[in-house]
Structures are given as C-alpha cells and as structure tokens.
Amino acid sequence: MRQLTFQFIADNRFYKNPKKIVEDWTRELIRNIDYPDISISLPSIRKVIFNDGTISYRQRCYISKNTRSITWQNIYEMVNKINPAYFKLIN
Numbered sequence: 001m002r003q004l005t006f007q008f009i010a011d012n013r014f015y016k017n018p019k020k021i022v023e024d025w026t027r028e029l030i031r032n033i034d035y036p037d038i039s040i041s042l043p044s045i046r047k048v049i050f051n052d053g054t055i056s057y058r059q060r061c062y063i064s065k066n067t068r069s070i071t072w073q074n075i076y077e078m079v080n081k082i083n084p085a086y087f088k089l090i091n
Contacts, residue, residue: 004063004075006085011056019045022057025082029061032078037067 008025010018022045033040041062048056063075072089079085 001064001066003090004072004087005090006061006079006087008059008061008083008085009056011054013054018055019047019057022059026059026061028082029079032082033063033075035065035067035070038063038065038070038075 008022008029010021010025012018015021026042026045030040041064043060046058046060048058050056061079065072065075076087079087
C-alpha cells in the first residue's frame with residue numbers, strides 16, 4: 001500500500017508561536033480528512049533549533065487510503081488548503 005508523506009513546518013521567523021501553528025494545521029488536517037478509508041499517522045512534533053537561533057517545529061504526516069473514491073490529487077488539495085507542502089509517495 002502506498003503512503004503519502006509530507007511535513008507541516010513553521011518557525012519563529014514568521015510566526016510568534018510556531019508550535020501552536022503546527023498543532024492548528026494538524027488539527028485542521030484531521031478534521032478535513034475524516035473518511036473511513038483514509039488513515040493518518042502523526043509522529044510527535046519535532047523541535048529543531050538552528051545555529052542562527054531560529055526555532056522550527058515540524059509535524060511529519062503519513063496518509064494511507066484504501067479507496068478509489070478519493071484520489072491522491074484530492075488529498076493534495078486538502079493539505080494545500082491548510083498549508084502548501086512538499087509531498088512524497090512511498091511504498
């Protein structure tokens with residue numbers, strides 16, 4: 001079964017509270033993709049601190065589907081309405 005993976009990423013250069021932004025995007029994703037034949041796996045949010053002091057929060061998302069009624073394109077569009085992401089299909 002193929003899985004779609006992507007990350008929601010927010011950092012303190014653009015947001016006052018980047019962790020809350022990532023959490024909000026994740027909650028919205030769960031609400032938007034509430035179908036019985038689609039599963040979402042969400043590991044813990046990661047905090048990354050760069051040498052220049054930038055703090056980034058990242059939520060990796062994995063989506064699997066067991067239906068043809070919803071296409072990968074439909075899922076891309078749902079995610080991109082929340083926040084555009086770089087997608088990768090994995091086996």
